[in-house]
Amino acid sequence: MDKIRLLLTVITIVIVVIPIVGILLAYRDNLLGLFVPPMITEIAVDLLGGDGDNAYGLEPPTIVGEPQYDEASHTFAVTFQYKNSFPVDITIKSLSGNIECDRDRFPLGNTSLSKPVSIDAGETGTLTVFGTWTEEAIDHFENEHEHEEFVDVFLVDFAVDFSGIQIQFDQSQMKQTIQVPNPAY
């Protein structure tokens, strides 16, 4: 009976000690690698906008062409291009933001994505964003920009929702101003 007890104790010790000692020996030159495998570091660097061709894309979309304005409905359309540099296909479910006058920091309206857009891995997709000027915005255009054909505006609280993750870009990320036709010109 004592032999059985001894055998079970030895089995318990061997089961615990051998894997731990084995992994410690395997990583004796890189103990940090025991807890943080290189792959995690690479992904974190890529997500934070790391250099190299493999950097995953947390870049803001770029505006393409001139915004279109419909005078009757006070609505406008802005087209963006977004490069999906993730290694998988993504679906942009929504895209939203508020528009402010660049000179006066006056809120002019908000924007939203016309429909969800799927972009294959490594491809660039085109997103059309619609927005509506508020009544206060029309007043602002009439009173503050009556002699300007185009007005510089910029996006604030710009957010993209893809694959269930919402990425919100703050002002430092959205430096690009947009020239929009002045509805009051």
Next chain:
Amino acid sequence: MNSILTKFNWFGLAGGATTILLIVVSLVYPWWQLTVGDALFTVNASPVNMNMGFLDTSFTIPFIWALNIIGILTLLASGIAMLIYSIIPRKSYSKRLLGFGYKKPLFAVLFFTIGLVVATVICQVVLSLNIPLMGSTTSTLPIPFVSGITLTFLLSAGFQWPFWLAIVAAGLCIAARLYHGKAVAAPSV
């Protein structure tokens, strides 16, 4: 017929077999799963196999991999000990086998659950990430990690069916221990 019923500890047989079955299914299916967004990032956790997936990449943490090996070997030893004990419950050394084997599935469930709770609390305290044990919640990544960009995402987590199988295995093994007195006391035919 009666001799067959009293010859073995059937709870032990079922517990040992369930424990070994648990090892096999846990290599494929996690006990607990966390999903971020639309499965953009996943964590599959169990005492015998824990891995994480980001996009199409799956990876594991070496130290946790070693703990998984310990988990596999411990549950395997427990299952084998329970099976041997259950076939010969009246041998002099059988109670030693039972003592060795019956507690391990229960400890696996307890340590796994406590480990999960501790891990989620650490994430809450260190990363300000509110990870649910069960259900869904929306979290925001701390700003110092991503300058100028805020990530908001849905976290969905839940225990999977192998976790409940582990509880069944633990229950059967405890039942085997409770039944041991009767199994030994029954007249040998």
